[in-house]
Amino acid sequence: MLTKTPKPAYKRFIGTSLKAIFFAEALGFAVSYGVYYKLNTDRAFRLYMYQNHSWVLEGYYQLGERIGGHKTRDLDKQVWSNEGKI
Template identity: 50%
Template sequence: MLPKTPKPAFWKFVKGSAKVLFIAEAFAFAASYGVYYRMNTNREFRHYVNENFPFVLDYYYKVGEVLGDSNLRKLDSAVWRAENQKRE
């Protein structure tokens, strides 16, 4: 029978790091999908993102324009202008 030798600590570290990295990546994907879904379905959230993180909304619109013929940017700006005029 072959004697059992302990695995080097390096391989334990690699396996543990791979598990942590996989979990972190899955969490990041779920969070980014959640934000994308909310931006895709909620105009008020897009307005909030526009006020606080305009570069994120710009990338969202660019992705929509590249993947399809999206005129969501124009619709949102028209709705927000109309709302601002009502307030004034």
């Protein structure tokens, strides 16, 4: 009959480390996609980000201008100034 021996400690450490890294990357991707989706669909959220976390909104605007040639930045500022929010 074959006897079972436990895995060496370094193999268990590597396995759990890889699982943790994969989970952290998947969670980071999900959060970043959620923020991008919210920025892409909700002008009120973009205003909140403009007032509190402008560096995130700046990255969103730059990505849209480089990839799609969108002028969302100008449109947002025009709407916000017409509404008296900025």
